Amino acid sequence: MENTPAASPCRVGLFVTCLVDLFRPTVGFAAVKLLEDAGCTVVVPQQTCCGQPAYNSGDKARAKQVARQVIAAFADVDYVVAPSGSCGGMLHEHYPELFADEPETALAAQHLAKRSHELISFLVDVRGMKRVDARFEGAVTYHDSCSGLRELGVKQQPRQLLRSVEGLSIRELPGAETCCGFGGTFCVKYPAISDRMVTDKAEDIRRSGAGTLLAGDMGCLLNMAGKLSRLGVPVAVRHVAEVLADMADRPSIGAPDRK
Amino acid sequence: MQSTSHAFKDNAQRALHDPRLQRAMENLRHGFQERRRVAAAALPEFEQLRDIARDIKNHTLANLDWYLERYEEKVLASGGHVHWCRTAAEARETILAICRSAGARTVTKGKSMIAEEIALNDFLEEKGIEPVETDLGEYIIQLRREPPSHIIAPAVHLNQDDVEDTFRRSHTDLPADRSLGEARELCDEARTILRSKFLAADVGITGANFLIAETGSSIIVTNEGNGDLTQTLPKVHVVLASLEKVVPTLEDVSTILRLLARSATGQEFSSYTTVSTGPRRPGDLDGPQEYHVVLLDNGRSAMLGTEFHEMLRCIRCSACMNHCPVYSAVGGHAYGWVYPGPMGAVLTPGLIGIDEAGHLPNASTFCGRCESVCPMKIPLPKMMRHWRERQVERGLGPAAARWGLGAWAFLASRPALYGLAAKLGAGVLGRLGRRKGRFAALPLAGGWTGVRDMPAPEGRTFRDQWAERNRR
Numbered sequence A: 001m002e003n004t005p006a007a008s009p010c011r012v013g014l015f016v017t018c019l020v021d022l023f024r025p026t027v028g029f030a031a032v033k034l035l036e037d038a039g040c041t042v043v044v045p046q047q048t049c050c051g052q053p054a055y056n057s058g059d060k061a062r063a064k065q066v067a068r069q070v071i072a073a074f075a076d077v078d079y080v081v082a083p084s085g086s087c088g089g090m091l092h093e094h095y096p097e098l099f100a101d102e103p104e105t106a107l108a109a110q111h112l113a114k115r116s117h118e119l120i121s122f123l124v125d126v127r128g129m130k131r132v133d134a135r136f137e138g139a140v141t142y143h144d145s146c147s148g149l150r151e152l153g154v155k156q157q158p159r160q161l162l163r164s165v166e167g168l169s170i171r172e173l174p175g176a177e178t179c180c181g182f183g184g185t186f187c188v189k190y191p192a193i194s195d196r197m198v199t200d201k202a203e204d205i206r207r208s209g210a211g212t213l214l215a216g217d218m219g220c221l222l223n224m225a226g227k228l229s230r231l232g233v234p235v236a237v238r239h240v241a242e243v244l245a246d247m248a249d250r251p252s253i254g255a256p257d258r259k
Numbered sequence B: 001m002q003s004t005s006h007a008f009k010d011n012a013q014r015a016l017h018d019p020r021l022q023r024a025m026e027n028l029r030h031g032f033q034e035r036r037r038v039a040a041a042a043l044p045e046f047e048q049l050r051d052i053a054r055d056i057k058n059h060t061l062a063n064l065d066w067y068l069e070r071y072e073e074k075v076l077a078s079g080g081h082v083h084w085c086r087t088a089a090e091a092r093e094t095i096l097a098i099c100r101s102a103g104a105r106t107v108t109k110g111k112s113m114i115a116e117e118i119a120l121n122d123f124l125e126e127k128g129i130e131p132v133e134t135d136l137g138e139y140i141i142q143l144r145r146e147p148p149s150h151i152i153a154p155a156v157h158l159n160q161d162d163v164e165d166t167f168r169r170s171h172t173d174l175p176a177d178r179s180l181g182e183a184r185e186l187c188d189e190a191r192t193i194l195r196s197k198f199l200a201a202d203v204g205i206t207g208a209n210f211l212i213a214e215t216g217s218s219i220i221v222t223n224e225g226n227g228d229l230t231q232t233l234p235k236v237h238v239v240l241a242s243l244e245k246v247v248p249t250l251e252d253v254s255t256i257l258r259l260l261a262r263s264a265t266g267q268e269f270s271s272y273t274t275v276s277t278g279p280r281r282p283g284d285l286d287g288p289q290e291y292h293v294v295l296l297d298n299g300r301s302a303m304l305g306t307e308f309h310e311m312l313r314c315i316r317c318s319a320c321m322n323h324c325p326v327y328s329a330v331g332g333h334a335y336g337w338v339y340p341g342p343m344g345a346v347l348t349p350g351l352i353g354i355d356e357a358g359h360l361p362n363a364s365t366f367c368g369r370c371e372s373v374c375p376m377k378i379p380l381p382k383m384m385r386h387w388r389e390r391q392v393e394r395g396l397g398p399a400a401a402r403w404g405l406g407a408w409a410f411l412a413s414r415p416a417l418y419g420l421a422a423k424l425g426a427g428v429l430g431r432l433g434r435r436k437g438r439f440a441a442l443p444l445a446g447g448w449t450g451v452r453d454m455p456a457p458e459g460r461t462f463r464d465q466w467a468e469r470n471r472r
């Protein structure tokens, strides 16, 4: 392995995220591989969800109920890493705010927040990863998911690692920083507006000319993959970790399994 | 203005299917955003200025009563009058009384969102006084009897041919065969008509971008210079402003002004920045004989000290809506009241109530772009979430959604049970969806599959596979 991890060995608790767990376990295994390549020991504590559906619906009590259990489950790992900017942002940004009115939990929430990261930025910024050992033939384009981009500053890290993938070229996505229209429950509460947003996004993806769309968040990926296939736009959709971990041999998101 | 915020969904639906509106919004998407980006990038201290501006306003809001009193003292000392108005109705009556005592038949108006907020035009018309909007955009929508759809570009929902149409229908005393195909010709026609109004007006009403406590001055920024004529030509000048517009010093205003135009239109500075302080003094060449300030609260003081306090830092630059994907999809009218976009989604429920405006803070993906461009660093998504919390506390919102969230929370706080449910769900969906890789329709998921496919799960959950791997 060409990476010389700058940081010392550490124990990472993988926060799988409910969408990866349910829809795309490959991303979880890709995350494990990348973390192990970066010199981490990976554990997967008992877990469910970060609590965002309740939090963003304004239901603080239920969000706390779920969050408490995350805080407890990940109490004894060095880092908590999620293959998602949205869930990573929830842990890192919003847990302290959620418990601000509950001093006895606030400290633990802050402690968790400080150790929580989105996967790709963790690899690059914390573990000093500079390149990956992977091959992917073709042009990809990359959508910057909102929470990762604006709450956690995930922007250059995935591009830096993608550039080291043999055979891969990047075509920048016009409007890469514009929301895809997923927004958690937004996409089902306001389907018509969400549809307009994801239709515009699909058009930008088509214009990029890339054969594959990558992003770092399952929610956005499901939304965009679902729209691209509904529109019949022949672009494969994958989580960026699959490509970086050299695990892009599975059918892409929403594609038939021909095995 | 009568609110239709409760009908946001229907309004949005209509807007999405209005090809003319969509064409007009296309220009917005590509104009404002790029210009703001270039302007902000060209000023090395732009980010630092945002912090300073936020601090100035925070300090002012923390001492709002004190600064308002200093401001009032200075206005009085310069020979002006200050009218404190708690409600829209009080403000309307106050302005009517001023107009009546000036014997006004015609009043000219500079652009003022507060005038929209108190529905001043309709009121004055009812009382037999003709209000004339002098900002070109406002003038156009006044002719069309429409509310503004944007806080600095009120007619942004219109295309040039819509304007031509409007002028032909309204200016019936002009030759029908005149040429109006060019933007220049439209401006010239409006200018000619407005000129006579400026001269006829007895009272000029302007808004204020800032009120300065140190000097008792008000400041407006415009690109057309119409505000200057509105406030200097008539006998009486009325400044209509809300409480939170006050800032301590002229120096503070200069700081914030460096952000305002850059954030709004990408200009370094607006074409006209006009300071007005009291009535004409002996020896002054121009200026009004009477100077009135109508200071409106209308629900703002009730926001002080609450989780919506920071909204009062807003300088109405419009950057948040210019960068909002929801606003650019549905336009400003869909929001149903005076203030659209992210700032409206926070402010409107504060001013007209969450029962009426409940959709607005919900119709957001929390993409956070508004906050990232807001010159005053207002945490708009966070405050939209606070409105949602208020709704939940009060048991508002559809019962089905509340039930769904309850069932979800029950499972999500029981990892073993949740794991089992996920395993079953992923297994069933995975098997069913395997051949196609996606679902075109799914029971209970119409909101999703109505407009896009649902990709099928791979089959077994991660946690199930991980447990098996670790047993080996």
Ligand code: SF4
Binding pocket: B313, B314, B315, B316, B317, B318, B319, B320, B321, B343, B370, B373, B374, B375, B376, B377, B378
């Ligand atoms: S909320 Fe911020 S971005 Fe929006 S109008 Fe107010 S100051 Fe401008």
